[in-house]
Amino acid sequence: MDERLSVLVLDDEPIVGRRLQPALAKIGCDVEIFEAPGPALERLKEKAFHIVVTDIRMDDMDGIEVLERVMERNPETRVIMITGYATVEMAREAEAKGAFDFIAKPFKPQELRDVIAKAADSLGFHGVAHAAVPDVP
Amino acid sequence: MPIIFICSVPFSGGERVAKSLAQKLGYGYMSREDVVARANEAGIPVGKLEVAMVKRPSVQERMARLKDRYLAVATATICEKAQDGNLVYYGRAGHRLLPGVSHVLRLHVLPEHGQRVETVMTRLKLSREKAEKFLRDIDGDILAWVRFVHGIDMDDSRMYDFVANLENLNLENAATALCGVAELPDFRPTPASQRAMQDRFLQAQARIKLSLDDRTADVDLTVRANDGVLTITYVPLQARAASLISDAVGDLPGCREIRCTMASTNVLWIQEAFKPDSETFREVNELARRWGAAVELLQYKPGDAPSDAVAVAVGRSAAMEARTGGVEDDVPEARPSSEEKSFQETLEALVHEGRSGGGQRVSGSRDRLSAVISPSIPYSLVVLGDLFLDKPPATRTRLVRELSMFLGDHVKAPVLSTADLAAKLHLGGREVARGAVAGVLVVLIYCGVFLWQDKLIDLLGGPAHKAAPWFAAVLVALMAPVIAFLYGSVLASMMKWLKMD
Structure with missing residues (x-):
């Protein structure tokens, strides 16, 4: 598959986007960063992203609602939830509503890359899994 | 009056029973959410522990330190709130945080399944099938949490003083019935139980201070408090940290003395x-x-x-650091060998x-x-x-x-x-046989001594002794070690069987 993997990152803390953008670009993803759910959902109407990475606890709308909207619009999109306030209830709710995976903060970018590689693999992007392995001797 | 711990699974109605009970009794109310919020404020990423229960049970052991820190924060938060007066706490297994405190009433609320499924379907907008699976999953996760964090089986009724089954009891009536239980004299505070709670509070505060101090955060320490005296034990390999312990703990209210000791075994x-x-x-x-x-x-x-x-x-x-937004540095780490x-x-x-x-x-x-x-x-x-x-x-x-x-x-x-x-x-077959033979010989010697008591007394101090005084000395010199050896063999086998060293 020649198409590049498109990833939308939504987190109301600007630093999260700033840190994840280079970490995901490194494995060949086209990354778009959003800090508010409204504009992110507008963008999702225009473009079907392969992967959405969203925070759960946000002021305007929570990540579970974002997940529901994404699943309604494009069930093929893999949604990865990230949060600093994870609970088993929250993780299982996200799972029941179709989230691909759930990551508790703090996490290392490699942890997210590993999950993205699995999500990409499930979408037929097998090269990402290989690229996700860090260049360590 | 007691500190009331109500334990239940989510969407069970347990939280409503707890709130209603607190209101009826005029007690303060606190839930696990308050404890988790306090832990997150202290930089303890409780979410990592929670997600570990859902995703990879194999990583649970790696979170041993995180678990200890969470338990310390939970204990301190509950003790702090309970010191102000009476308290109802709703959570998973909070009563395990205060061992030795007798003015604790432990209640377990069992949900009504049908009602629980309906609640999940309405609140989370899930189909019945998904709601049932969701409940099965979270119940399993919470059992795993309680087993990992508190080391008990949450469903074991021996862990509770009373169990309220909501299958045949509505929430309000359950709360009303429990009001009577809370008034029982068995759960009233005594000077000893209050002192025990102060010790648990002191111990938890010390644990938190040590885990938040960079100098002692990674040191294996055992913290105990008894009557206001903190005893902190470190392992020999980390003896260098000993001098930092008192400094890291600092002044804690109610602490009379800090003793730092090296583990002796x-x-x-x-x-x-x-x-x-x-x-x-x-x-x-x-x-x-x-x-x-x-x-x-x-x-x-x-x-x-x-x-x-x-x-x-x-x-x-x-640890959660605000400046990174929870995304740690992207530094490639050398993957350890399987042996490491x-x-x-x-x-x-x-x-x-x-x-x-x-x-x-x-x-x-x-x-x-x-x-x-x-x-x-x-x-x-x-x-x-x-x-x-x-x-x-x-x-x-x-x-x-x-x-x-x-x-x-x-x-x-x-x-x-x-x-x-x-x-x-372990007690092997040969040892069992040796212990049994030694036991039989000990019994025979005893029987011999008491059956031929007169002859023995005669030999040791009577006319026979006078005739041949050297014979008694030789007999005692020979028999004493034999009897000691036989006794020792029996006792050694018994102690090993009882797993005592």
Whole structure:
């Protein structure tokens, strides 16, 4: 598959986007960063992203609602939830509503890359899994 | 009045019972959410623990330190709130946080399944099938949490004073009935139970301070409080941290004295490759549990290129740092070899058991090995595990025996191989037979003494003694060690059978 993997990152803390953008670009993803759910959902109407990475606890709308909207619009999109306030209830709710995976903060970018590689693999992007392995001797 | 702990699973109605009970009694109310919020404020990422229950049970042990910190924050938060007055706490197994405190009422609320499914379907907008699966999953996760964090089975009714089953009882009536239970004199505070709670509070506060201080955060410490005296025990390998402990704890209200002591019972386990799921680990851990000992791991590669001893520490639990937004630095980490990983996992398993004495790695000759074993550490036992793995079994046995003799000359502690350790720990068939024979002989001697009492007294001090006084002396000199040996054999077998050392 020649198409590049498109990833939308939504987190109301600007630093999260700033840190994840280079970490995901490194494995060949086209990354778009959003800090508010409204504009992110507008963008999702225009473009079907392969992967959405969203925070759960946000002021305007929570990540579970974002997940529901994404699943309604494009069930093929893999949604990865990230949060600093994870609970088993929250993780299982996200799972029941179709989230691909759930990551508790703090996490290392490699942890997210590993999950993205699995999500990409499930979408037929097998090269990402290989690229996700860090260049360590 | 008591501190009331109500335990239940989510969407069970337990929270409503707890709130209603607090309102009826005029008590303060607190839930697990408050404790988690406090833990997150203190930089403890409780979410990591929660997600570990859902995703990978194998990583749970790696979170031993995180768990200890969470428990300390939970205990301190509850004690702080309960000090202001009466309290109802709703959570998963909060009553386990206050061992020894008798003015605690432990209640378990069992949900009505149909109602619970309906609640989930409405609140989470899930189909019935998904709601049922969701509930099965979270119940399993919460059982796993309680088992990992508190070491108990949440469904074990022996853990509670009362169980309210909402199958045949509505929420309000359950709360009303429990009001009467809360008034019972059995759960009223006594001076002793209040003192016990103050000690639990002090202990938790000290634990938090030590875990938040960079100098002591990764040190294996046991913290105990008794009547306002804090006793903090460190393992010998981390003796350098001793001088920092008092400084890190600082002034705590209610603390009369801080005592820092080195763990007095220590087992040194030397092996070439460690595995936390091995039989040897179970044997050593069992022994350490019985002795209340700390286990220090020493990974020794005999014959390899000599290396300096490398101290190995358990990876620090991730802490939430606001400036990174929860995304840590993207630095590629060297992936540890499977051997290093196993060593680390064994160390973490010991931390989880509260028995870690630290770990180090060394390779080279046996002189180099003995050089890294500190003579100032009072080891109670040295265990030689699987060593010389590249050698044939007969050579391996001989080399282990030689190393055992060598270390026996250099370390002031008994040195045992794992085979010897198993024999010391478990009662074998030969020992049972020997103990039984010794027992029969002891009984026969007793019977003989009491059946021929007159003749014996005559021999020891009567006319027979006067005729041949030397005979009594020879008889006592011969029989006393025989009887002592027989008694000893019987008692040794019995103590081993009772798992007492």
